[in-house]
Amino acid sequence: MDWLFQSRYNLDFFLAAIPLQLIMIVYYLGRRHLPISESRSFLYLMVLNLSTLVTDIMACGVTVKGTPATVLYFWNILYFACFLLTASGFLLYTADALHIPRFAGRWTRAVVFLPVWVMLLFLFTTPWTGFFFASSPEVPFKDGPVYGGVYYCYGFYILLPNLLVLLKWRENGLRRNFSFFVCGALVLIGLFLRTEFRYMPIMGYFVTLAVLVAYFTLRNPDFYVDDETNLLNGPALHLVYTDRTRGRRLHGFGFVIKGFEQSRILYGEAFIDSFLLEIGKYIRRELPFCCGFYLRSGRFFLMTPLEKTEEAADTLRQRFRASWTQGTRTAFFDIACVYVDQEVLFPPWEEFRQALADGFQKARGVAVKEITVNQGYMEQLHRKFHVRRLLAEALANNSAEIFLQPLMEAGTYRILGAEALVRLKDRDGSLVLPDEFIPAAEGNGSISLLGLEVFGKVCRFIQEKKPQRWGMKWIQVNLSPMQCLDRHLPDKLDALRKAHEVPVSAVRLEITEQAAMGNSGYQRVNELVERGYTLVLDDYGSGYSNRQRMNRISVAGIKLDGHLVGSHFDHPDSYIPNLIKGMRQSGYEVTAEGVETKEMADSLSAMGCTSLQGFYFAPPLTLSQFEKMYGT
Template sequence: MNWMLENLNGIALALLPIQAMLVIFYFRRKYPPLRRRDTFGMVIGLGIVLTFLSLASGLTVLYAGSYLSLLFGIRSFFGAQNPERFLEHRTGLFNRRSFEGVMQENFGRRYWLVSFGIYNYADVRELYGAQQMDRCLSQIGSWLRKAFPGVNSYYLRNGIFILQSFQPLDQEAAAHRIQQRFGESWHVGESDRFLDVGCAFLDSSICVSSVHVLMNCISMAHRHLDEKVQKPTEAIQVDGKYVRGLHEERAVKRALERAVENDSVCVFLQPIVDASSQRVVGAEALARLFDDELGYISPGDFIPIAEKDGSISALGRQVFRKTCDFMSRPEIQQLGLDWVNVNLSPVQCMNPHLAEEFIGIQQAYGVPAEKIHLEITEESIINLTTLQEQIARMRAKGFRFVLDDYGSGYSNLMMVRKIPFINIKLDMSFVRAHFQEPNTLLPDTIRAFRELGFSITAEGVETSAMALALDQMDTTYLQGFHYAKPMPMEDFYAFMKSHEEAGEAAEEGADESRETAGKAAAAAEDEASEAEKADEASAEDIPLAASSVC
C-alpha cells in the first residue's frame, strides 16, 4: 500500500510543473472567448488544489480528480485555448473566430465597437504585393495594441479591423486617432506605404438579433464606405437604418432566389439607334425583377446581391436564353433588327464552361450568333487569360463582343486592344459630364477609338441636342431616354412596328411629294412652253413700221 501511495505521490509531483506551465500560460496570454478562458482558469486552479490535497491526505479519489483536471486543462489548452484558433498570425491580433466567440458568449451585454477598413484592399494588396502588405498589417497590429492597450483588437481579414470593449469607449475619439495615424505612412523596408481607411462605429443600442446580423451590419457599412465616390473624412455611425437595410437586402435576396428558381426574371429591351440615320438597329437586353411581395426591385439592388451570392450565373443564363427565344421568333426577324446586346458580369466571365453553355443555348434556338453581342465591363478583364480563352471559343462560333461602361473606371486603351471588341460603349456618366462641362476629352476619345477601327455607342442620350452633337463627333450608335426607356419585349415589338410604319409612311409621303413636285414641274414646263409660243405669235403680229422704228 505504501508503495502505491509513493508512486501516486511521485506522479502528482511530476505533474505539478505541467500545471505550473498552464498557470503561467493563463496569466501571460488571455485568449478569447472570455468565458472559456475563465473556465480554463478554474480547471487549472482546481487541479492544483486537488494535487496538494491528495499529497496531504493520500486519498486515491483526490489523485484521480487532480489527474482528470489536468487532462481537461491540457485538452482545453490544445483545443479551445489553442492560440492558432484565436490569433491572426500576420497582425498578432485576435481573429474573426475570436470576435464572434466573444460577442456570442456575451450577447446581451452592453458593448462598444469601432471598425475601420482599408479602402480597396484587394487592389492595394495587388499594387504593393502580398509580402509588403503583410508587413504593413503587422505594423498596424502592433500600433493598435500600443495605442489601445485596454481594448480588444481584432483583424477580420480583407483589410477590416475592430476595436471592441464592454466598458464605455469614446468611439469618435478612437476613430479620429485611427484616421490621424493613417494620414501618415507605414514604413516598410526602405519605402513608405500610404493606406486610406474608412471608419465606422456602433454599439449595442442598434439591438441586433444575433451575432450573425451584427457581422453583416459591419460588412455592409464597409461595403457602403468602399462604394462612395467621395471618401468620408469622418467616421460613420452604424445605426438602425443599417439593420433595416440588411433586412431589405435579405428580402431582395429571397425574391431573387424565387425569380431564378421559377424562371420569372423579366427581360427588358432598350433601343439602340444609328446616329446618322436615326434608325433603330439594335437593342440592349436588361434584367428586371418584379416580386409579389416587394413589387419592382431595382437592378442596383439585386445585381450586387446576385454577384455576391453566385446566382448571377443562373440569372445571366436566363436572360440570354430569353433573348435568344425572342430573336428566334419569325415576327421579330421581320423587323430587321441587326443585333441585341446581352450583358456578362465579371463573375460569369470566370466560369470556364460559359462558352459551351451559351453556344448550346444559341444553337438550340437557331439564332445566328452574329445577332447576339455580349457586353463585358473592364472589371471582367482582370483575369485576361481565362477571358481570352472564352472569347476565342465564342468568336469562332460567330459571337461578337462589346466593351461596356468605358469611362466609368480606370480605363486602359492598351488593355482594350488585347480583346477583339467590335464596339465601345461610352458610360452615361462620361457622356453627360461632357455636356455639363464641355471639353475635348469626349471628342478625342471617340476619334481615337474610331481610328483604331471600333464603332462607338454613347449611352445616356437624353436630348436631341445631345444626339446631334454626338453624331457630329462621329459617334456610331446612340442609346438613351431620348429614344426610349427600357421596355418589356412585347412593348419593344410594338415600338419597332410603330417605327417601321412611321418609316413607311415617311417614305410614302416622300414619294407623293416627289410625284407632286414632278407634276408641278411638268405643269410649269407646259406653261413656259405656252408662254414662249405666245411670245412668238405676238412678235409675228407686230407692224412692220413699228419694227422699223425699233
C-alpha cells in the same frame, strides 16, 4: 498520512489526474485567453474538477474504521458537493461554448438546476437525517436512501449538454460537435466505472481526460492569437462579439492601414509585416484597457469601454503620425478609423463582419479619415443583404426577369434590335434596380451564373417568338468582366444557343472596357469573335477607352455612354460630332444611349449614328410588353 494509505480504496489513478489538472490550470492562467464567459466557465470547471479530485482523496482516506464521524461527514459532504457542482459546471460551460443564453430566463434556470439543489439539500442535512449516508464506529460509511440519486443527477447534467450540442449542430461545426461528444462519452464511462467499481475511484481520471480533450480541441488559447501581431485574431473577435452582444451594445472602433497591400508589394511582405508586431506591442502596452484584434490585411479592431473610445482613437492617430522604426529600418503608415456608433444594436455576427469589412473598404479611400457605422449605415447594409438574398433566390429558382429596350435605326426610327436587361423583383412585386443587384452579383461571384441565365432566356425568346419577323436583326446581351475571365465561356454560350437552335447572328454581345482589359479578357473576346459572335463595346466614354485598346479586339460597333450624350446636349461642342464621324469612318457602327427627346434623336441621326436607344422611343419593357408593342 498513514490513515490515507490504510483506506480500502485504490488511489493510483489520482497520481496522474491531480498533477495533470493542476498543470492545465497553471498553463491556462499563464496564457492570454478570451475575455468571454466561456473562458471563465471553463476555468470554473477545471477548478471544480481539481477540488473534486482532492476532496475525493481525502474522503477515501478518512473512510476507515475509527475515524471520527465529524471528520468523515466533513470530507464526504465536501467531496459530493464538488462532485455535483462539477456536473453542473459541464452544463454551464457547454451553454457558454454554444452561445446559449443562460437557459432563457429565471424560471428555466430554476427548473434546470433544481435536481442539483435538491441533492445538495439532502447532502448538507445528512448528519442529522442520514438521507445521503450514515456513519458508525463499526461501519464508517453506509449508503443512505437517496445516495444512488447522486449518480442519476450527475448523468442528467452530462446528457443535457449533449442535447444542447444536437440542437446547435449546424451552427457549431463538425470538429466542435465531435469534441463535445467525446468529452461527454469520457465522463459517462467514468460514471459507469464509479458505480461498478466503488473502491477504485477512477471517475476523476476520466473527467480529467474530458477536460483535457476540451482544452486542446475547444479552449486552447493559442487558437485565438494572431501570429503576426500577438493580438487576438478574427475567430476570437467572432467569439467575443457573440458573447458581448447578448442584449448589450458593443463599444469599440476599427482602424485600417491605408495602402497596406500596395506597400507590401512595393517594399516586400517581410519588411511591412515586421512592423505589425511592433504595432501589436504598442496597442497592448499603451492601451491596456482595450481588447485588440488583428483581422489581417492591415485591419484592426479595438473593443473599448464606452468612455475610452475617443481616447484610444486619439492615441493611435497621434502615434501613426510619427514613423515606426526597427533598427535601421523606418516605415510610415497612415490610418483611417471605423467607429461603431453606441446606439447601434447589432445583428448576427455575419452582418457585423460585413459591416466592418464594408467600413474598412470605404476607409481605404484617399481622402477618408473616418467612417461611422451607425443606424443608417446598418440599414443600408441590411438592404444589401436583402438584395443578396433576392439574388440567391432568383438564381436558385431561375426567376430573374428579362426586359428588352429597343434599338432604333437612326433616321427611319424603325426597330433594328434590342438590348436585353435583367431585373429582379422584390417580394412585394417592386423592381430592384441593377445598381443594387449587379454589384452584389459581382461581389459574390454569381454574376457569371446570372449572365448565362440571361443569355439562355434571350435564346429561348428568339426561338419561341422569332422576332426576325418584326424586323429585328438581333438582341444584344451584356457580358460582365468576370464572365470574360471564364475560359469555358465560349463553350457555355454555344451550348445554350445551339440548344435553342438560335443562329450566332441573332445575338450580339455587349462588353465593357474592363472586360476587354488584360490578357485573359482579350483572349476570351477574340475567341468569341472567332466563333462568329458580333461584339459591341458598351459605355464608350465612361472609362479609359482609346483606339489602341479597340484595335486589340474586333468589335463591330460602340455604344456612346448616356451621360456622355447628355452632357453634349447640355453643353454642345464639337467632341461628340467628331467622335461619331471618326468612328464611322473607321467602319464602326455607333449607337447613342440616353436619347430622351426628338431633338436629340434627329441631331444624333444627322451626326451619323447608326442606331439610337433611350426613353424617347421606349423604356425597358417586359417580354410580353415588348411583343405587344413591336410584334406583328
